């Protein structure tokens with residue numbers, strides 16, 4: 113679908129697109145349109161700036177027939193008030209030639225005004241989960257007519273801790289509905305939500321290139337556990353000339369905080385950490401300081417690092433091995449920009465070995481192994497998620513704890529059965545050829561010649 117003319121949409125929508133000045137659909141728009149129109153559940157992997165908002169709005173508005181009904185038929189949930197306003201604006205632009213009622217619902221603003229707006233009837237509600245739930249509980253808003261649910265920026269939403277609010281809302285929605293979700297990153301949390309609430313969704317993504325840039329050298333270290341990884345990183349960071357601007361990735365904020373604690377003891381103000389529990393101001397300041405080289409090392413998570421503009425990174429350190437290989441490609445792409453040389457290091461435990469191999473399959477090459485340095489102390493200290501599990505039966509109501517979200521976590525029984533890693537691996541293996549360089553440890557160097 114190279115042109116909006118190929119889209120089966122009304123003249124009114126065509127006029128609105130013309131007014132917006134869009135010449136052709138973006139890749140995510142071209143891919144998502146027919147899937148959403150077919151009524152299937154869909155998971156879109158796309159970040160801000162790809163045109164994802166119109167990717168879901170176009171088919172939804174095409175389907176939405178004029179109605180005077182009070183209760184909304186489409187619910188769009190987003191993590192922040194800013195995004196509520198932005199999406200509402202986009203809907204208004206696209207529905208310029210349609211008769212359509214959209215209401216915005218978000219915290220930090222007068223609830224009574226929003227009550228009145230909702231009471232007048234809406235076709236689409238755009239909301240943050242907390243305020244939406246308040247309005248539903250006070251019976252101002254009824255969700256029984258919702259046919260389509262969109263959750264945008266799911267990764268951020270889960271990172272901010274909205275999981276329980278989302279689940280509460282799911283329970284109030286009719287079970288016969290279409291679920292559409294967009295996320296910039298695939299994380300364990302997002303994956304779990306999809307498995308729990310989506311029905312055989314179609315995944316739509318803009319293919320991540322598995323070809324790393326030639327100017328990025330990639331190495332890996334086999335390391336037994338978290339605190340030994342921390343010892344290794346401290347050892348490496350002691351070389352301040354070589355490791356002069358280091359971006360360290362962990363897969364979740366608990367690991368990020370734990371690592372920061374260790375590094376902070378050794379390097380103090382040279383280290384900063386950002387994730388979604390830090391305030392926006394703190395995050396902005398930390399990134400600025402890192403950019404100006406006032407801090408040498410920035411520890412962050414995959415979700416938070418999206419959209420960051422940072423140049424001249426000397427090293428990307430993958431402290432956890434990402435279970436989704438695309439995240440590895442995004443991470444290492446942060447270094448070696450603008451033809452500069454960059455280095456990526458990957459630390460993997462035995463449990464993470466398979467994830468490392470999936471990454472290698474995606475890239476069609478092996479990552480060179482560096483011998484674990486003798487000088488680095490092997491730690492016997494274990495994080496809560498590395499501790500051996502006792503055999504007590506798990507309570508269904510057990511709160512999410514250390515054992516979730518970490519690179520070493522025990523999967524829930526349900527997920528164990530579905531064997532995510534294996535099936536994902538098979539998928540990737542089908543998509544890409546087997547590595548041609550298995551065992552060839554000098555691939556990187558050879559490739560650079």
Ligand code: AMP
Nearest residue numbers: 134136137138160161162163164165166
């Ligand atoms: P989003 O990824 O939804 O945040 O959109 C990013 C920006 O791209 C927004 O400012 C949109 O107005 C713009 N945009 C969306 N679709 C297109 C398109 N097909 N052509 C040009 N710009 C677009």
